[in-house]
Amino acid sequence: MLTSLDRKLVRDLTQRLGQVTMIALVVSAGVATFINSRTMLFSLENTRAAFYERHNFAHVFATLKRAPDALAERLAEIPGVQRLETRIVEAVNLDVPGLDQPAVGQIISLPVNRRPLVNQIYLRRGRWLAPGRSDEVLVIEKFVQENKLDLGDKVTAIINGRRKDLQIVGVVLSPEFVFQMKPGDMVPDAKHFGVFWMDHEALSMAFDMEGAFNHAAATLMRGASEADVIQRFDQLIDPYGGTGAYGRRDQLSHLLLESDIQGLRSTGLIAPTIFLGVAAFLLNVVLARLLSLQRDQIAALKAFGYSNFAIGWHYLKFVLLIVIVGSILGSFMGARLGYIFTEMIARVYQYPELLIQVRPSVIASAVSVAGGASILGALGAVVRAVRVPPAEAMRPEPPSSYGPTILERLGFGRFLPAVARMVLRHLERRPVKTSVSILAIGLSIGIVVVGNFIEDAIDFVLHTQFHRVQQYDMAVTSVEPLSTDVAYELANMPGVMQAQPMRTVSTRIRSGHRTRRVGLTGLPTGGDLQRLIDHHGSVYPMPPGGLVVSRKLADVLRIEVGDVLRVEVLEDKRPVLELPVVSLLDDVQGLNAYISLDELNRAMMQGPRASGVLLTVDPAKRTEVYHALKQIPKLAGVTVKDNAIESFKNTLAKNLGEMKKINLFFAIVIAVGVVYNGAQISLSERSRELATLRVIGFTRGEISAILLGELGTMTLIAIPFGIIMGYWFSAFLALFMDQEVFRFPLIIERSTFGMAVSVVLAASVVSGLIVRRELDHLDLIAVLKSRE
Amino acid sequence: MVSLARPKVSATHLVRVRQKALACNNAIMSRTATAVPPPILGETVFAARGVTKTYHMGEVDVHALRGIDMELFAGEFVVLLGPSGSGKSTLLNILGGLDVPSAGSVHYRDKELTNFDDAGLTQYRRNHVGFVFQFYNLIPSLTARENVALITDIAKNPMDPAEALALVDMTHRLDHFPAQLSGGEQQRVAIARAVAKRPDVLLCDEPTGALDVHTGILVLDAIQKINSELGTTTAVITHNAVIAEMADRVISMSDGRIHGVQVNKTKRTASELEW
Secondary structure: OOOHHHHHHHHHHHHOHHHHHHHHHHHHHHHHHHHHHHHHHHHHHHHHHHHHHHOOOOOEEEEEEEEEOHHHHHHHOOOOEEEEEEEOEEEEEEEOOOOOOOEEEEEEEEOOOOOOOOOOOEEEEEOOOOOOOOOEEEEEHHHHHHOOOOOOOEEEEEEOOEEEEEEEEEEEEOHHHOEOOOOOOOOOOOOOEEEEEEEHHHHHHHOOOOOEEEEEEEEEOOOOOHHHHHHHHHHHHHHHOOOOOEEHHHOHHHHHHHHHHHHHHHHOOHHHHHHHHHHHHHHHHHHHHHHHHOHHHHHHHHHOOOOHHHHHHHHHHHHHHHHHHHHHHHHHHHHHHHHHHHHHHHHHEOOOOOOOOOOHHHHHHHHHHHHHHHHHHHHHHHHHHHHOOHHHHHOOOOOOOOOOOHHHHOOOHHHOOHHHHHHHHHHHHOHHHHHHHHHHHHHHHHHHHHHHHHHHHHHHHHHHHHHHHEOOOEEEEEEEEEEOHHHHHHHOOOOEEEEEEEEEEEEEEEEOOEEEEEEEEEEOOOOOOEOEEOOOOOEEOOOOOOEEEEHHHHHHHOOOOOOEEEEEEOOOOOOEEEEEEEEEEOOOEOOEEEEEHHHHHHHOOOOOEEEEEEEEEOHHHHHHHHHHHHHOOOEEEEEEHHHHHHHHHHOHHHHHHHHHHHHHHHHHHHHHHHHHHHHHHHHHHHHHHHHHHHHOOOOHHHHHHHHHHHHHHHHHHHHHHHHHHHHHHHHHHHHHOOOOOEOOOOOOOHHHHHHHHHHHHHHHHHHHHHHHHHHOOOOHHHHHHOOO | OOOOOOOOOOHHHHHHHHHHHHHHHHHHHHHHOOOOOOOOOOOEEEEEEEEEEEEEEOOEEEEEEEEEEEEEEOOOEEEEEOOOOOOHHHHHHHHOOOOOOOEEEEEEOOEEHHHOOHHHHHHHHHHHEEEEOOOOOOOOOOOHHHHHHHHHOOOOOOOOHHHHHHHOOOHHHOOOOHHHOOHHHHHHHHHHHHHOOOOOEEEEEOOOOOOOHHHHHHHHHHHHHHHHHHOOEEEEEEOOHHHHHHOOEEEEEEOOEEEEEEEOOOOOOHHHOOO
């Protein structure tokens, strides 16, 4: 049964349907982004945890050259190790049916007749390997999908220099390759990088590794120290060409997943906070206006014997109804977005299934945060209004006090027309409300800017990386370091225009107690195919005389140009070098160090060697070059630059596009919410003033100028603030994303600012026009008779 | 009553019409009040013929005006007297171009107001009419001077805002905001705002309704001064019969009709009034 007061509530709400709807939308945006971001986070965490758990994903990994199987027992005995598995991991060149370009793969051995103890794989389709079959493989799902392969199809691999046909008998997933990316790549390219599992015996024979292994992985007991285990691992594997054991945080797939999850964890609540803050502000101003309009009604209610609490509760119900509507809408939206976004982000991942769950607890916290913020926003206005004694409330509110604005006090008053003074004085009289409105409009500009910034930054990164740094078309890597003559051989291949050798060795770089594992790349001095880029964005070839390292590596190691680093090479004769840093590199991915190829080879105490060759190719003869490369033994991989660009466009770019749309939508919700409500309240506060002006001869256009002038002024002031906020948001985000895995340069195109400003201006104009229409229905006569 | 409505009426013709009408009115008055000779009056400013106004309030029709014939002459001070609901405000709103009649015609000089569209009425209010309201309706964010300047900025041949405020004795409070002024002072600023454009008519709707006697008299004094010094045709609505003693003519209304017009032989000044 509705009480009369409740009926009043419903009518108050329906009378302000436009405003109430806008606020409910802002609340719903807050609730939706909260639920969306938490759902994504928890779903990705749960999915990963479940997959890792069920498939015994290792905690510690070690790569070495070749160790006898007997070493496995000693590794397994290391205190803290729970389960250990040794295996053979080899890189191979692939010839995939239907694929012109060369592809590369990693072949991993699977124990015969049992499941591996760690890093177990999940069989999606087909069957496990039949014992003793040396031509059967299990293949990772993405590679199969991307190349449109199927069970029973054959892929040719160049194993130890020999071509071998491998038949796909099962399609699998692995916790080690949830994010399937070739080391050194910028973007996942599953089409040209496959992971295969093969019978251990067959693989050991093919690579002459009988009775030996080159890779170990172990899970740890609860409470075991990873650092201790790694240290003991290193002691044992060092003599066997170990390149240093590492934990999950250096495992490529895990590292990339973690960086996505970390991003959600740290930045996920920024958007909901903004929305709920704006909603609280809007509720405050709308309610304050309602209460001031109903001042005499409150007085009458009090006179009839309603308590302060009853009246306060009545108005809080006004707020709560809006929050409830916004929350219901937001919960549905959030749950839906949670599914869409989790699936979208997970498009690049490979899990047996995504465990997406919209937790009731997440919805509950979203709704309570929304309710709490809204009540906080409204409470001040309600308390102020109910406190007024009834007799005082019966009298009209005293006329609002105004004073000259700061502009006038500074002596600029005479340049201002009367209308401008009205607008400015009105704005200055409520500095908090005006500032928050400006802030909120600015925020919506900021949101659009930051949404586009990511795209700008990635465009910049891609342009820099693919068009300025990488001047080659293909990078060819070899299994073993080869004589640099290979480069000349390749250079003489038909279709190849330029060839430049390079070499990468794994190292551990130290400065004091700080240390990082880094691939040290040797480039020919003055070589032009792979250039370096500094923080001014200028590119230059490799200089002689020392190391060029990533700026991030310098940050991590706390070093500067001129400092000397200790570089422990983890290959061959394992020399330890002391090298000065000659320059810093503003690259965007990973921690990198470069040195001149000659110096590297001298330091390795070897003649001219290369582990890879960079090529530029005559576009017309690409296919021939691909074909020729497929025939060359001992090549571990070919990376084609165009494939990377295309793969990027198919994955990340799509996701970014979707996110941009959502961002834009939310920014418009805020801008319209703030401007529309501001205009409505302005109209309500000033309808009498505006009607008076109409009566004494002002035209509709002239009074619109006053009403819209106020909004226009706020919007115009908000624009520079919004641009600055957008810049700082982006800077903040760039700082947040300044990770060892990937970094965003702070690049914001002018067009981004332009678009953000236009979107918000358009939203303001539309809101203004809607309210402007109401001006035409001002009751000129009523205003003469009424007092406010 | 003789019907004198014409589609187009020239100014000279109106003067004759006016004399006839006056004679007619006097004839009626002679039955209800003491007959007095008319004062020396100028040409006709307003002529209303058969004006009715019906408001549709939901299901009910409210007849605010039930056939009004009247004139206002240049330079005169008229009081529209009547109880609330008698239709006097509706009539004033129609004369001021704020409202349109349901039937009948209203002429302002040689123009028919009833033919004006919204933009035309706005221009009419802007250039010819000065309004004074019961609740002053000043713009709170503008000072006294600026409230007046609001009008002088858009009028064709305005006086200086300070000059207008001097007319109402507000020279000492030029730069005060409404919140810093008393009710009487606010109303005087409102009068200055109304007259600064040198309007042809000054229409005042219960100008003293919200004021005490003392300040009310100051306000009426200001209005009277405007009327006598500038010669602005002035119509004041009131339900206070005492105020009628200031007028050249008093038009009494009740129930949407004019039931009497009285010509005051001797006008009293505002300061002589008491209520």
